[in-house]
Amino acid sequence: MCNELIQIGNPDRIQNFIEKIKEKKPLFICVIGNTETGKISGISAAGANPEITDFTPAADMEYLHFNRCKSIDGVPVTPDGIPTPALITKAALDLGDIPYMVVVGGAKILPKTPYIDLGGTFGTNISSGNAVKNPKKVFEKARLFGENISKVANYLVIGESIAGGTTTALSVLLALGYDASNKISSSLPNNPLELKLKIINEGFKKKNAKFGDFKNHPFKAIEYFGDPMQPACAGIVVGAANKIPIILAGGTQMAAIAALVKLIDKNSLENLVIGTTKWIIEDPQSDILDLVKQIDQNIPILGINFDFSSMKYKGLRVYEEGIVKEGVGAGGTSIACILNSKNKISIEKLQKKIEEDYEKIIMTPREERRFGPH
């Protein structure tokens, strides 16, 4: 397992966490949302073009439920045609027989799946300085859901799908006063950091605010500069973490959630880890280790140690070049799949399944993808 799982943090704390969740069935919760920020040209790779990124979270959820998308043809891809990390997530959920639920923090395009509604609305462009309506209300509903689900599930793996989410994560971390400018990752191979900061600065200017002005105001930070995934995700964590362990499944976006949770209910941080991929941990253009250290150095980071370099298909091999990297809880669900398998599922087996699923997608004719097999 040592080779399969990168472990960063206090070894006792990590061991203790793993003992708590090992061989237990998790519940995967994917929190989705839309922010207009994701549609700014050059910001997000979560869609073949900016306009279609609105459909990406819904399509990701449909892929998890139906093995095909209903809101778009095919599966979400980057502008270069690289498939959504939901491919990895789906393989992990299937192999591990892991149940899942969709939570909508606020979306323009709703998935054609069952989903939990928290009364949120989609987010606007953060350059407006008015990003999310009523984040506190959404948080409170999410907290209630988290409380209830914590009495049923052994532990939670919480992922996200929101195009533009790394930009809004950066924005919130800056509002809260973190040194985050060079530390947030991107779904694009070349992190468009300058563009991100330009948009963020516009938003702060609109509010006559400086970085750090909201270091004690998590909900204001979300309201002005965040995205609708954030209050939903933070609420579930705060509702559930005092009862069951949580894997925050994602890259630097989940660092922003941890930073918000720290301000709302610090104790919740004691029962969680960040679970992500090797590609995030080793990303030269971001620094999740330092971000987490700034928030709370005791939060462990676990990373699934994938190696896609020998994959049959280029669309998967390029993950090794830092394209996509993470999303839809790909890293966290993979970790859960392996930890809960009683050593039956190796990382090789999971990678094999990902390859097979990818093959199925590219081999399926367009019409059949859309309407299902005959």
Add this chain to the structure above:
Amino acid sequence: MCNELIQIGNPDRIQNFIEKIKEKKPLFICVIGNTETGKISGISAAGANPEITDFTPAADMEYLHFNRCKSIDGVPVTPDGIPTPALITKAALDLGDIPYMVVVGGAKILPKTPYIDLGGTFGTNISSGNAVKNPKKVFEKARLFGENISKVANYLVIGESIAGGTTTALSVLLALGYDASNKISSSLPNNPLELKLKIINEGFKKKNAKFGDFKNHPFKAIEYFGDPMQPACAGIVVGAANKIPIILAGGTQMAAIAALVKLIDKNSLENLVIGTTKWIIEDPQSDILDLVKQIDQNIPILGINFDFSSMKYKGLRVYEEGIVKEGVGAGGTSIACILNSKNKISIEKLQKKIEEDYEKIIMTPREERRFGPH
């Protein structure tokens, strides 16, 4: 326990079911919806007047979550001021520390709580012969949710809140060919059976159909003459029952669900019981025993053996006169609360809690009820 629980059916099967769920924590799922049928004057007691019945399911869910309603002032009451059975449900959930979720089958008024959306729309008056849009789609989403939740929960207690639901249950049972006319209960002390049948006959006339014409067409029966709670409820059962036990928590409305499930996936009936109240089982104006016998004589019926005759308040004592009787999973959650308490919670203790909660409601000034305590 014998005195606390009325048991009807094969004793071995009942014992076997109880063994499976005993001392395990359930998940309570309340499926809500609206049908315009509920707003016909004289049809439903689920609201002080017909117009307000639209708000009753949402208000019931708010009471479960917040101990007070947000969509209406106070709690839902009958035209005579008798409080909603959600009062019983809430006491059982609280005492038993039972988690819960709201599922919306199709509603005009959505609850200000987290809820699972299945893409359904509210139902129209069944006299139109076009009661529910796309019941199959809602069913399929509910089935997916049921499948997922069955991997997390030990067992389910599934209740409902939909004003007009006994009329739509009767209508569907008649469409499926059951001898049900004199056997469906009512929230009103005097079952308005003539009115119910008049409305139902209008619907059948619009479709040029006879009772029994849909005995092999469960989804057509719902589409023409049912309500939006039904496909959601049936879907959850079919999705979950092959993995975990289910208490269908309700009166004769749940008989209609069992009848639908029988046609869609007969095997699902093997892992469920109907859990209700003494007031339903002993109701001289309905006959759940015969209904269930017609559907599948092997389905056990459990009834919580409440005795409200010594309650301090008239609003509770009148339950003994057959007013309200059941709803919001009151009977099933009470059964689960007692069975899972390791003999710590007696029926007396539960009744005491119901009395205390009732007292709190009637003692709370209107303004505070609405806006919460200061």
